[in-house]
Amino acid sequence: MRYARPETATEAVGLLANEAGVTRVLAGGTDVLVQLRAGSVTPDLIVDIKRIAGLRAITPEAGGFRIGAAVSGAELGEHAALCALWPGVVEGCNLIGSTQVQGRATMAGNLCNGSPAADAVPGLVAAEATARIEGPTGPRECAVADIPTGPGKTAVQRDEIVTSIFLPARPARSGDAYLRFIPRTEMDIAVASAAVNLTLATDGTIAAARVVLGAVAPTVVLVTEAATALIGNRPDAATLATLQAACSAACNPIDDKRGTAEFRTQVAGVLAKRATLIAYARAGGSL
């Protein structure tokens, strides 16, 4: 195995493109090092992206924020303006692992690892975040929603790297939230999760909504029927019941040691309901 520490994205892409063997991009390494140790991957080349200029920066852009692919979860959580704008996205990222894992783990790594239970991804999809991807022909933009394609699989090609993730500006009266269920209070993988992003009209009804579920299908699921149930309404009991049913109907989970398919289907709907209420309150709504 060889280790490279390029200083530009172009150089990183060149290294990946010119390597015939197995390659791994290294960001925080909290998935990569576990895979190395387990022997589940034996890379010929590791490309560490943390020294690429700009990749560790959080930069205001067009009323939103561009987040470099090497920014850690801890750094996201310490950025007050980012937490104020996208609290639900940051809370998803900050649920990843322990303090130690937060010191290293990136949201781009969480996305590129391709786990259906990745905690950063539902919030990013709910936020309509986009990823900037550098490849052999230059940069391209891709909706985060289009990146996961199946367990362990993504639309990021082997000679590409994500360089940043962009979280857009948001209208007044907006709020987002993320909740997951795990069998303990810390340090476990989501059994089911839900992210909700809302914008309210001046009268307190919901004007725009995105509802996204994690860990209940091969990729995150954007549940448009759940958003439709919310729009034009307040999150009253009847509206939430319709939302919950729409969420459960969108689930296509596996059975495993953490939870049965039936349990995941039920819990995803409950989490979506609770996340809606938190997002609604954060948007300034009151019932």
Place this chain on the structure above:
Amino acid sequence: MKTVPVSTTINGDAAEFICAPDETLLDVLRNRMGLTGAKEGCGTGDCGACSVTLDGRLVCSCLVLGVEAEGAEIATIEGLATGDGLHPLQQAFIDHAALQCGICTPGILVAAKALLDKNPDPSETELRYWLAGNLCRCTGYDKIIRAVQAAARQMRSA
């Protein structure tokens, strides 16, 4: 596998080592630098026994490659005491019997120090969440929490 020379700073002193590209920082510290305070409990980021700080951030050294230490500042448990004087956290762990076998202790001390550097007066909830990535099979955690609280009090009044 071709080895790589690495220049770094460990506990304030310049340090150089040569390691294989797939060697973890934990293995480098223990096997090449003779710093055996950081322990390997799991090797997969779950137990925190290998905790060190890297450029001021608490990390699991089992999830860092040795080559990533190039140009970085690393702090390990070996740098906590000053000469023969124990750090207040170390003294509090003895006074409160916050260890039994001791395998988890270096990692917990490094993690607790990182918290108190950032927040000298954490609530019990903050403290428990901060240390959630440090597993202990012996103490039941309560004495650890009490010891860190006592050390924090002492450090605030010092």
